Amino acid sequence: MLCYEKKSMLSRLIKILVLIFIFLLSTKESFSGTIKGYVYDQETGTPLVNAIIRLEKTNLYAVSGLNGSFMIENVPSGGYTIVTSYISLKPYKQTIRISEDEVLKIEVRMEQDDDFYLKEVIISANRDGSTERAARSFEQNAPQIMTIISSQAIEISPDLTVASIVKRVSGVSLEQDNAGNRQYAILRGMDKRYNYTTINGVKIPSPDRYNRYVPLDIFPSEVLERLEVFKTLTPDMEGDAIGGAVNMIMKDAPRALSINANIATGYNGIFFGRDFMSFGYKEINGSSPYQIHSQGYNASPTDFSQGPVTYQSGSPSPDLLAGFSAGNRFFNKKLGALVAVNIQNSYRGSNSLFFESTVVDTLRGATLTSMQNRKYSERELRYSLYSKIDYRLNSRNKIQWSNSFMNLTDFQVRDVKTTFLTLGGYDPVNGNAALQYSTRSRKTRQNILNSTLQGNHQLSPELKLEWSAVYSIAKNDVPDNSKVILNGEQHNFELRKTTVVNSSRRWEYNTDRDLAAYMNLSYYLPVGSLPVELKAGGLYRDKRRDNFYNEYYFRPVDPYDEYGVDFNDYSQIQWIVENPRGSVGTSLNYEASEKTAAEFLQLKSSWNRLEVIAGARIESTNQGYKLDFPIGERRPNGKQVYTDLLPGVHLKFMPGAKINLRSSYFRSVNRPGFFEIVPYTIVNEDYVERGNPDLKHAVADNLDLRFEAFPSPSEQFMAGVFYKHIQNPIEYILKADTLRGQDIYYTPGNFGNAVNYGGELDFIKYFNKIGIKANYTYTHSRITTSKSKRIRDANGDLKTITVDETRTLYGQSAHIGNVSVLYKDNKRGWDAQLTSQYTGDRINSVSQFVGNDLWQKAFIQMDASVEKRFKNGLGIFAKANNLLDTPMIVYIDNASSKNADVPAQSLKGKTLIRQNYYQRSYYLGLRFNFKANSTAKASSTPVNMP
Numbered sequence: 001m002l003c004y005e006k007k008s009m010l011s012r013l014i015k016i017l018v019l020i021f022i023f024l025l026s027t028k029e030s031f032s033g034t035i036k037g038y039v040y041d042q043e044t045g046t047p048l049v050n051a052i053i054r055l056e057k058t059n060l061y062a063v064s065g066l067n068g069s070f071m072i073e074n075v076p077s078g079g080y081t082i083v084t085s086y087i088s089l090k091p092y093k094q095t096i097r098i099s100e101d102e103v104l105k106i107e108v109r110m111e112q113d114d115d116f117y118l119k120e121v122i123i124s125a126n127r128d129g130s131t132e133r134a135a136r137s138f139e140q141n142a143p144q145i146m147t148i149i150s151s152q153a154i155e156i157s158p159d160l161t162v163a164s165i166v167k168r169v170s171g172v173s174l175e176q177d178n179a180g181n182r183q184y185a186i187l188r189g190m191d192k193r194y195n196y197t198t199i200n201g202v203k204i205p206s207p208d209r210y211n212r213y214v215p216l217d218i219f220p221s222e223v224l225e226r227l228e229v230f231k232t233l234t235p236d237m238e239g240d241a242i243g244g245a246v247n248m249i250m251k252d253a254p255r256a257l258s259i260n261a262n263i264a265t266g267y268n269g270i271f272f273g274r275d276f277m278s279f280g281y282k283e284i285n286g287s288s289p290y291q292i293h294s295q296g297y298n299a300s301p302t303d304f305s306q307g308p309v310t311y312q313s314g315s316p317s318p319d320l321l322a323g324f325s326a327g328n329r330f331f332n333k334k335l336g337a338l339v340a341v342n343i344q345n346s347y348r349g350s351n352s353l354f355f356e357s358t359v360v361d362t363l364r365g366a367t368l369t370s371m372q373n374r375k376y377s378e379r380e381l382r383y384s385l386y387s388k389i390d391y392r393l394n395s396r397n398k399i400q401w402s403n404s405f406m407n408l409t410d411f412q413v414r415d416v417k418t419t420f421l422t423l424g425g426y427d428p429v430n431g432n433a434a435l436q437y438s439t440r441s442r443k444t445r446q447n448i449l450n451s452t453l454q455g456n457h458q459l460s461p462e463l464k465l466e467w468s469a470v471y472s473i474a475k476n477d478v479p480d481n482s483k484v485i486l487n488g489e490q491h492n493f494e495l496r497k498t499t500v501v502n503s504s505r506r507w508e509y510n511t512d513r514d515l516a517a518y519m520n521l522s523y524y525l526p527v528g529s530l531p532v533e534l535k536a537g538g539l540y541r542d543k544r545r546d547n548f549y550n551e552y553y554f555r556p557v558d559p560y561d562e563y564g565v566d567f568n569d570y571s572q573i574q575w576i577v578e579n580p581r582g583s584v585g586t587s588l589n590y591e592a593s594e595k596t597a598a599e600f601l602q603l604k605s606s607w608n609r610l611e612v613i614a615g616a617r618i619e620s621t622n623q624g625y626k627l628d629f630p631i632g633e634r635r636p637n638g639k640q641v642y643t644d645l646l647p648g649v650h651l652k653f654m655p656g657a658k659i660n661l662r663s664s665y666f667r668s669v670n671r672p673g674f675f676e677i678v679p680y681t682i683v684n685e686d687y688v689e690r691g692n693p694d695l696k697h698a699v700a701d702n703l704d705l706r707f708e709a710f711p712s713p714s715e716q717f718m719a720g721v722f723y724k725h726i727q728n729p730i731e732y733i734l735k736a737d738t739l740r741g742q743d744i745y746y747t748p749g750n751f752g753n754a755v756n757y758g759g760e761l762d763f764i765k766y767f768n769k770i771g772i773k774a775n776y777t778y779t780h781s782r783i784t785t786s787k788s789k790r791i792r793d794a795n796g797d798l799k800t801i802t803v804d805e806t807r808t809l810y811g812q813s814a815h816i817g818n819v820s821v822l823y824k825d826n827k828r829g830w831d832a833q834l835t836s837q838y839t840g841d842r843i844n845s846v847s848q849f850v851g852n853d854l855w856q857k858a859f860i861q862m863d864a865s866v867e868k869r870f871k872n873g874l875g876i877f878a879k880a881n882n883l884l885d886t887p888m889i890v891y892i893d894n895a896s897s898k899n900a901d902v903p904a905q906s907l908k909g910k911t912l913i914r915q916n917y918y919q920r921s922y923y924l925g926l927r928f929n930f931k932a933n934s935t936a937k938a939s940s941t942p943v944n945m946p
Helices: 002-030 114-123 132-141 151-155 162-166
Strands: 032-041 052-055 061-063 069-076 078-086 089-098 103-110 146-150 172-176 182-187 195-199 224-230 244-250 258-268 276-279 311-314 319-330 335-358 367-394 397-420 433-458 463-491 494-524 532-556 575-577 590-607 610-627 637-656 659-670 681-683 688-690 698-709 716-727 730-736 744-750 753-767 770-792 798-807 815-825 830-839 842-845 854-856 859-869 874-881 888-892 911-917 921-931
Touching (some): 032 089, 151 224, 162 224, 276 367, 319 921, 433 494
Parallel strands (some): 688 744
Antiparallel strands (some): 052 061, 052 078, 078 089, 224 244, 433 463, 463 494, 681 688, 698 716, 730 744, 753 770, 874 921
16 A cells, blocks of 8 residues: 555656656747847838738737837747738848847848839829828928828827817917817917918818908818928919918828728716706797898897797716718729718817906006906817719829818807906905806807819820819808896805896808819920929909898896896896897998909929929909998998019928928918908907908018928928018007097007018937827017007106007917827737927917007917727727816916905916816727728829829
């Protein structure tokens, strides 16, 4: 028995030793090494992104990173064959041997596959402009200074609208509305009025009720193939951009069937802390009583819907974002078609603190007269429809027709509690004050329709014709804008609404309609050994604007009715219409027109490493207005006719294949908006606004110098300087009415000459899976305007004098910077991005008084996004905006001792005027991308379409 037990123990021991031996043997075999290196294009020496490096007869592989680097870890010791593959290049094979713990470094240089290259050139009709590599190539080869953001970068960014995207460009900052939405671009410190917006190179009208500039937040980001920002203008471009031009290149028909869809939901954090306030927008009247009935109709209270004053509060629904696009080519690839649909239904808001002020003695600063606590609740319904059809008649002729419809409907409630700081009874220690409550409901619907038919014809090897026929219309409709004001009081810190003050209903409507025709003719003519392209052409545009305005004023039937006693909600208030025929007879009802004719001649040539573009553009403008109700108006109609000669010279010197040295000069203009030259008067909440029929157009001379380096197809370093001299710059200022003494009004005017200059730096660099994008712009401007100054004379009496003040241009920040950190793992399908933008202090509003301008405080905004892609075309993504909950702060750069006891005045040496908080927004969504394999037989006739 003992012997059996010994044998059994011996047998177990042998088994354990065998297992240990096998374990040690497997451990010995598992000793592994690492293979790392770079993949380059043999011909150009540039790193290759997304090349696949695999070990034959194993499951080990890697995908080259953003700088061409790769790494394969945990490679068992032994010999292998490495196979590297990349589209359009010959597969690369290399035999290697690796030992345990070895880090084997290799360098792969891939050669062009001539057979593949031949087929690709023959069957390809266009190049994919949606990639980062294509964007850098376009920038490098462009005739002028420009910056491009590709749809590849847009898709993985945190941005949902074109406005959010464009702020990533160097030298660009954005204005934002009361809900925190960024709408208008400020390029190189030049206000939004100095820029224009195009779709596929064709200018579009604006739905803005005042000016020409287009609200960029009306465009969803995912309809773009790329976004181009032009900072210099060549003669073949329209000349009314002093700051620059934003061009949206929309998606084109793909080479093979392509389907893309996404859906996402999210929430704005501000509604975790308070309710969302809405109104009965479905019940509002789209037309005023004047429009429904005859001109002499007397409106009664029953003519007005209760919807705008029927308010509800609660939690909003989650945001919904969805998009779909599909495209393909048919009939042997001659016919291409694409359709895209996008919808964004989101809820936004802000909590705002706003102070009203008055200036008695400019030496002592502004005196704050009231404090307003404003709560904005805003639902935004944004949707777009886009379609494009192109037909290639043959290798020399192509026709395309694109249609886009962009809509943004905004439902906003602004709820305000005003505390009067200078009226008797204000006692913050004991919690006593006179109050006023104001609630405004507003529905704003803006849309842009653009239909463009274009042709591209290679008439001969030397002669090319391009033409466009354009119909565009932009509309802005604000029906039944309602406001109700009630008195209130604060007693022992308890707040209550008391009696009714008044109410108003306003209808506003405007349209901008464009009919335009473009035609360009290019002739290739060698002069000796120099290649020369002569380009001539022009455009004609007929623009028409119609503006309608009507407002009704109400007073309560019983001014002593109290809230909570005689009525419990605003729809129960009994009203009397003070002006039953409305205010339709004002100068805000007008027709305006503008006819623009332009011709240009441009020469392009290159010699050795120098490329030259030179030419001139002539633009003739006939702009005018006619009031619909001229009775009693001093200037019922007006007209401005002028012609501008706009020369331009652009030089590009290429000392190496990856380096550009650029210099340019061009002249450009800025025309007044239609609304600005109409002699209107409108009473806003904060001030009276007036037009200026004598407003002149501005003219600028622009100089640029820039160094550009492109170390790899996706990387760049650029440094440049710019200078602008502007004649008759247009700015809005607050002025005193000479006929009414102390009355203040807001109006546009010309102010002599101004200069604007600065420098820009752009940097893009990739390190395998990590990428860095950074840019910085310094801008400085000077403009001298007349300001009022109140002083005390020898007797101690107040006296107003006029002095000159030199300041920066409105909206210009001295310092703007962007930094984005990207993570990209193609092997595992991960993309992530953390972005931040710094915008320095800038003038928010120009004051009538010297040293009393309103400034917006410098701020940093941070956003983030992450996406995981799967092999079946599905992906999941998340986006987060305004991670730092950055507020908008507006201040006056001085302080008065009179405001020492005013709440929230915590800015040392400054006076707080406005403080808006918007909170963070979060989104989570799914994405589906399907692209069919594109295969085609080689043709003997190359397709060489532009």
